[in-house]
Amino acid sequence: MRAxxxxxxxxxxxxxxxxxxxxxxxxxxxxxxANDILGYRxxxxxxxxxxxxxxxxxxxxxxxxxxxxxSALCMGDDFQPEMTAGHSLGEFSALVAAGALSFEDGLKLVxxxxxxxxxxxxxxxxxxxxxxxxxxxxxxxxxxxxxxxGEVVVAANYNCPGQIxxxxxxxxxxxxCEKLKEAGAKRALPLKVGGAxxxxxxxxxxxxxxxxxxxxxxHNPKCPVYQNVDALPHTCAAEIKANLVAQLTASVxxxxxxxxxxxxGANDFTECGPGxxxxxxxxxxxKEANAHGIA
Numbered sequence: 001m002r003a004x005x006x007x008x009x010x011x012x013x014x015x016x017x018x019x020x021x022x023x024x025x026x027x028x029x030x031x032x033x034a035n036d037i038l039g040y041r042x043x044x045x046x047x048x049x050x051x052x053x054x055x056x057x058x059x060x061x062x063x064x065x066x067x068x069x070x071s072a073l074c075m076g077d078d079f080q081p082e083m084t085a086g087h088s089l090g091e092f093s094a095l096v097a098a099g100a101l102s103f104e105d106g107l108k109l110v111x112x113x114x115x116x117x118x119x120x121x122x123x124x125x126x127x128x129x130x131x132x133x134x135x136x137x138x139x140x141x142x143x144x145x146x147x148x149x150g151e152v153v154v155a156a157n158y159n160c161p162g163q164i165x166x167x168x169x170x171x172x173x174x175x176x177c178e179k180l181k182e183a184g185a186k187r188a189l190p191l192k193v194g195g196a197x198x199x200x201x202x203x204x205x206x207x208x209x210x211x212x213x214x215x216x217x218x219h220n221p222k223c224p225v226y227q228n229v230d231a232l233p234h235t236c237a238a239e240i241k242a243n244l245v246a247q248l249t250a251s252v253x254x255x256x257x258x259x260x261x262x263x264x265g266a267n268d269f270t271e272c273g274p275g276x277x278x279x280x281x282x283x284x285x286x287k288e289a290n291a292h293g294i295a
Contacts, residue, residue, distance in 0.1 A: 001082040003266040004097060005282070005291075006068045006090035008252075009060050009193070011275035017067045018047040020074060030070050030103065037107055038062060057121065057194045061089050061114035062107060068093040068273030069103060071294055083233065083261055085226040087278060088157070088197065088252050089113070091244065097272070098221035100240055105216050112212040113248070116205035121195030123204065128156060128167045128193050129177050133186030139164045142179045146172050156198035157252040160284035165191070167199035198251055206248045213245055224264075231256035233264065258285045270294060 020027035021043060035041045045053050046063050054060060068090065072079050079097075086094035089110065096106035131139055136158065143153045143166060151172030157165035166176055173196075177188035196202065218241050224233030227243040231253040234240050258281070261269075269291040271278045282291040 001265040002268045003083045003261050004081040004270050005278045006086035006093035007273045008088035008090045012054050012060050016274045024074050027070050027074050057118045058114045061110050065093050065110045069096050072097045072272040081223050083224050085257050098225050100221040113209050116208035120205040126196035126201045127173050128191045129173050130189045131164050131185050146176045154199045158255045160281045167196040202248045210245045226257045228252045231260050
């Protein structure tokens with residue numbers, strides 16, 4: 001079965017989508033529609049901006065979404081997903097690709113999410129760090145211990161065995177990184193992100209996003225969408241909505257998602273969008289997995 005997967009924030013690069021825009025009439029039409037919806041020319045930043053411009057949450061999220069969704073839609077008849085999933089922000093791309101959301105509504109929600117997250121980040125400075133080489137249980141134990149000391153730290157992304165991203169207050173992340181190195185982590189790398197995504201510190205953004213999600217029309221998708229919060233397939237619009245609201249403060253269960261997709265018959269994973277991060281993670285989760293970009 002063919003699975004299509006969609007990356008999240010961090011996969012962006014200057015020049016992304018330019019080939020599509022210049023060589024495909026549908027892509028150009030959709031990118032221009034996006035410029036109109038957003039009220040600024042995001043394509044100028046994507047194609048010719050600086051890394052710094054592109055790294056702003058309010059630009060990054062719509063940019064990665066647009067590149068992902070448009071590259072999938074431009075596959076034409078080759079785009080026949082039997083299941084989809086997306087990492088964090090990528091879940092919105094996966095929902096549009098599966099027909100649960102229109103392109104326009106997907107973009108509006110992604111922009112609302114980005115603005116709400118940026119606001120939450122500015123209100124309370126926070127960060128994330130990648131932890132390499134420890135079991136889930138050890139990482140969770142250290143997060144709990146630091147949280148008991150009065151800081152906020154949680155396991156935010158279960159990316160693949162031995163790679164977890166933690167999220168929380170700046171002091172909390174610093175303490176956790178020290179303790180995790182002592183516990184034997186190969187690396188504890190602070191990430192260049194705007195704030196503590198997928199943690200309780202995103203609660204203010206969640207409230208704002210919930211209102212936007214509830215005001216948006218969702219449809220039952222044409223194939224199952226495996227969602228981040230529970231790593232399970234969903235085909236009911238109401239369930240998908242509730243999971244999307246929960247996603248902002250919950251962990252991204254990517255390892256379990258990929259395992260569940262394989263158990264359910266996925267034997268071909270196509271990553272749509274910038275970079276090849278998910279292909280790498282999928283192969284670490286299952287060495288036999290066939291994962292590739294768009295041919």
